[in-house]
Amino acid sequence: MNDPETRDLIQTMAHECIAVRVRLINRLVTAVYDEALRGVGIKASQMNILVAVSMFGPSKPAKICSLLRLDPSTLSRNVERMKKKGWLEAVPGADARSHLLAVLAPGNAILRDAYPAWREAQKKAAAILGGEALDALLARGSRLLNEGLSPDEP
Amino acid sequence: MNDPETRDLIQTMAHECIAVRVRLINRLVTAVYDEALRGVGIKASQMNILVAVSMFGPSKPAKICSLLRLDPSTLSRNVERMKKKGWLEAVPGADARSHLLAVLAPGNAILRDAYPAWREAQKKAAAILGGEALDALLARGSRLLNEGLSPDEP
DNA sequence: TCTTGAACATTGTATATACAACAATGTCTT
DNA sequence: AAGACATTGTTGTATATACAATGTTCAAGA
Numbered sequence: 001m002n003d004p005e006t007r008d009l010i011q012t013m014a015h016e017c018i019a020v021r022v023r024l025i026n027r028l029v030t031a032v033y034d035e036a037l038r039g040v041g042i043k044a045s046q047m048n049i050l051v052a053v054s055m056f057g058p059s060k061p062a063k064i065c066s067l068l069r070l071d072p073s074t075l076s077r078n079v080e081r082m083k084k085k086g087w088l089e090a091v092p093g094a095d096a097r098s099h100l101l102a103v104l105a106p107g108n109a110i111l112r113d114a115y116p117a118w119r120e121a122q123k124k125a126a127a128i129l130g131g132e133a134l135d136a137l138l139a140r141g142s143r144l145l146n147e148g149l150s151p152d153e154p
Numbered sequence: 155m156n157d158p159e160t161r162d163l164i165q166t167m168a169h170e171c172i173a174v175r176v177r178l179i180n181r182l183v184t185a186v187y188d189e190a191l192r193g194v195g196i197k198a199s200q201m202n203i204l205v206a207v208s209m210f211g212p213s214k215p216a217k218i219c220s221l222l223r224l225d226p227s228t229l230s231r232n233v234e235r236m237k238k239k240g241w242l243e244a245v246p247g248a249d250a251r252s253h254l255l256a257v258l259a260p261g262n263a264i265l266r267d268a269y270p271a272w273r274e275a276q277k278k279a280a281a282i283l284g285g286e287a288l289d290a291l292l293a294r295g296s297r298l299l300n301e302g303l304s305p306d307e308p
Numbered sequence: 309t310c311t312t313g314a315a316c317a318t319t320g321t322a323t324a325t326a327c328a329a330c331a332a333t334g335t336c337t338t
Numbered sequence: 339a340a341g342a343c344a345t346t347g348t349t350g351t352a353t354a355t356a357c358a359a360t361g362t363t364c365a366a367g368a
Contacts, residue, residue, distance in 0.1 A: 141175025
C-alpha cells in the first residue's frame with residue numbers, strides 16, 4: 001500500500017512522537033479536573049487563570065499570558081466569560097494601554113469551594129501519570145512557570 | 155484581602171497543581187509542532203489522526219477514539235476537515251453502524267512531506283522537556299496509547 | 309419474532325485555543 | 339516636538355475539544 005520507506009517514516013512517527021503523547025496526557029488530565037470540578041461550576045482552564053490572578057493580585061493580562069504561555073486573545077476571551085460570571089473585574093492601571101485583572105469575592109469563593117474537588121483530581125491525575133512521570137513533570141512544569149515570570153510589575 | 159486559610163489553599167493549588175503544568179507543557183509542545191509543520195499545511199492534531207489511521211490501515215472511528223482518547227464528536231469534526239482536504243475517505247465496513255477511515259494518497263504524501271519538520275519539532279520538544287521528563291513522559295505516553303488499543307478489530 | 313438494550317456515529321451547542329489584523333498608547337531618538 | 343517603533347489589548351476567523359441529545363444498526367433474550 002505504501003512503499004517501505006514511507007512505512008518506516010510513519011512507524012517512526014507513531015512510535016516516537018512526543019506531541020501525540022503529551023497531547024493524550026493533556027486530554028486525560030484535563031478531563032479528570034473538569035469532571036471533578038463540574039459540581040463547582042468551573043473548569044481547569046479558567047481555574048488556572050483564577051488561581052494565577054489570585055496569587056499575584058491585580059495583574060496585567062500580559063503577565064498572566066507570559067506565565068501560562070497563553071495567547072493574549074485566548075486570555076481575552078476567557079476573561080470575558082469570567083467577568084460575565086462575576087469572578088473577575090478589570091481595574092485601571094498605571095498604563096492606559098492595559099488594565100489590571102482582579103479577583104472578585106465570588107471568584108475567591110469558587111476557589112475555596114473547588115479545593116476538595118481539586119485534591120481529588122490531583123490524586124487521580126497522579127495515578128494516571130505514575131510516580132516517575134509525575135515527579136519529572138511537576139519539576140519541569142514548575143520551572144517553566146517560573147521562567148514565564150517577569151521581574152516585578154503588576 | 156483573603157483570610158489566611160484561603161490564601162493557603164490558593165498557594166497550595168498554585169504550587170502543586172498538576173493540571174496547570176500539564177496544560178502549559180501541552181501548549182508549548184503543540185505550538186512547536188504546529189509551527190514546524192506550518193509549511194507543510196498540517197497541524198499536530200490532524201497529524202496524530204493521520205498517523206494513527208495510516209499505521210492501522212482502514213479503521214473504525216471508535217478505534218481511533220479509543221487509541222487517542224478523543225471524544226467521538228471531536229474525531230468526527232476533524233475527519234470532516236480532513237476529508238475536505240482529500241487526506242481521508244470513509245469506506246463501508248462489515249458493520250453498517252460505522253464505516254472505516256482510510257488514508258488517501260494525498261494523506262500519505264503529506265505524512266512523507268511532514269517528516270523532516272517533524273524531526274525538527276521532536277528536537278525542540280525534547281529540549282523543552284529535558285532528558286528526565288522526556289523519558290518518563292514517552293514511557294507513560296506509550297503505555298497509555300497501548301492501553302487504548304482494543305484487541306484486533308478494524 | 310419482537311423487543312429491549314448496547315454500540316456507534318453525527319449534530320447542536322459551548323468553551324478553549326491560536327493567528328492575523330487592527331487600534332490605542334507609550335517610549336525613544338533625533 | 340515629531341516621527342518611528344515597541345507594547346498591549348481586542349476582534350475576526352478557524353480549528354480543537356467535549357457534552358448532551360439523537361438516530362441508526364446490531365445483538366441477545368423472552
